[in-house]
Amino acid sequence: MSYVDFSSDAFIAAFFLYCFAFLFYVVTIAGKKWSNRDPIKHEQRWSRISFVTSTLGLIAHLTFFFTRWIGSGQIPTSNMYEFITFLGMAIMIAFTIVYAIYRKPLLGMFALPLVVLVVAYASVFPQEVQPLIPALSSIWLKVHVTTAALGEAFFAVGFAAGLMYLLRVVDFKQTSKEAKRDQFWVEFSLYTIVLVIGFIAIVFIFRGAGYQATFTQENVTIDSKGVDHSSTDTAEYTLPPIVKPYNSTADHMDSFLGMDKPLFEAPSWMKGVNAGRKLNTVIWSVIAGSILYGLIRLLFRKRIGAVIHPLMGDIDPDDLDEISYRAIAIGFPVFTLGALIFAMIWANIAWGRFWGWDPKEVWALISWLYYSAYLHFRLSRGWQGKRSSWLAVIGFVVILFTLVGVNLVIAGLHSYAGV
Structure with a gap:
């Protein structure tokens, strides 16, 4: 070893x-x-x-x-x-x-x-x-x-x-305005921690399931001399792509709960082929964390x-x-x-x-x-x-x-x- x-x-x-x-x-x-x-x-x-x-x-x-x-x-x-x-x-x-x-x-x-x-x-x-x-x-x-x-x-x-x-x-247990404000922000801090837990959990779940999706993005730039330069970048997803990279096509995408194509495209101002993947990860973190937070609230009432x-x-x-x-x-x-x-x-x-x-x-x-x-x-x-x-x-x-x-x-x- x-x-x-x-x-x-x-x-x-x-x-x-x-x-x-x-x-x-x-x-x-x-x-x-x-x-x-x-x-x-x-x-x-x-x-x-x-x-x-x-x-x-x-x-x-x-x-x-x-x-x-x-x-x-x-x-x-x-x-x-x-x-x-x-x-x-x-x-x-x-x-x-x-x-x-x-x-x-x-x-x-x-x-x-x-x-x-x-x-x-x-x-x-x-x-x-x-x-x-x-x-x-x-x-x-x-x-x-x-x-x-x-x-x-x-x-x-x-x-x-x-x-x-x-x-x-x-x-x-207090109901004053100041107490409610403090309660909200403390709970929000705990909710943020739960989002991180949700992110980690969802990544390992889909990684264990072997989920994969691949997108190709075509980039065209014009230099100072007016010459076009094109390049191709590839983004690999391990979470189902709710958001795909801007101006990209799907090379491969595993189906998830009947979803066989992305729901949205990343906005054009999000530069880089990985921008869509990062936004997609944030969205999944919020979804998974919110579900986990809701289950905890349901458990303890x-x-x-x-x-x-x-x-x-x-x-x-x-x-x-x-x-x-x-x-x-x-x-x-x-x-x-x-x-x-x-x-x-x-x-x-x-x-x-x-x-x-x-x-x-x-x-x-x-x-x-x-x-x-x-x-x-x-x-x-x-x-x-x-x-x-x-x-x-x-x-x-x-x-x-x-x-x-x-x-x-x-x-x-x-x-x-x-x-």
Whole structure:
């Protein structure tokens, strides 16, 4: 067995250990209400089991990382699959550090699902080892990517603690205007997470079914001399094409529920043969996530936030607020080094300039400015509690768009990461 094959087995082991650790954290928190034993002893026992299991998952994840590095001969952060798996590992490292400081098992009940989602999301992308392009063959790639991801991982822990704070303090039984507004946005945040789960589920369902559709797009451009240049691009779909690429023809399309042709065509302003596929993926994510959200609501007969809120009754909200702030405070200087300083050094080596207004560079700067504002409001204006938690939640949405939206939607020098 090669190192790369062994790394794949270690990755699968890490995923299942993370899943078990999440379930054990749920037992740690929810089991206190039904345990016949002393609730304190119950929490101590199961929190140890949960932490040991999550640590074993991290060890398996580290094994995946280093064995894939050895087997491929390059650091496994060069494409979306490798980077997202590294991000999941970094979130676990950040969680382990924060947990060692505060010893709050409830944090695991929210951080572990985030790790599971990130790891599952990584599995959507092609997992083959891909050769590095010349721009990526630099020691500064290793330094830039790893430190930036580690900083983002601490932001993820801050997001988890911030969302926990909101679920703790927002009373879903209140009927005032302010309470209803808070209830709506907390529920919307949870709905967004369910959409991500729906996206992952629908991709694996159709991938398991072997669904395929292929479209050919003809492109005609006229250069400055008036000469026509035509080219042909191909887009491969693994989800039934509700939307096909603009000005394209279907080469092959599996039938799904009687649908043997696309329902719509992507608008002309969506450039590129893959634009229609990406829009199609977004539509399927909304459909699958909304169905899943509806089933959850039907099962519990109440909003998800209203289901989770009672579990938070024994938690001190000030502790959650402190954890969220400390996690972001730790991550900010690490992110500054990785996403800005080391990134500019690498950009100068790879492309001969420190800054070029590439979309990924711009959004990295926006993310840095956002968290700079967060720390300013927190330290200088005394923004704590609910306002600080909302900033932590929104900030991680900005990070996610920088990681996913820019790589997969906006074309730029960093588009290699979307391969």
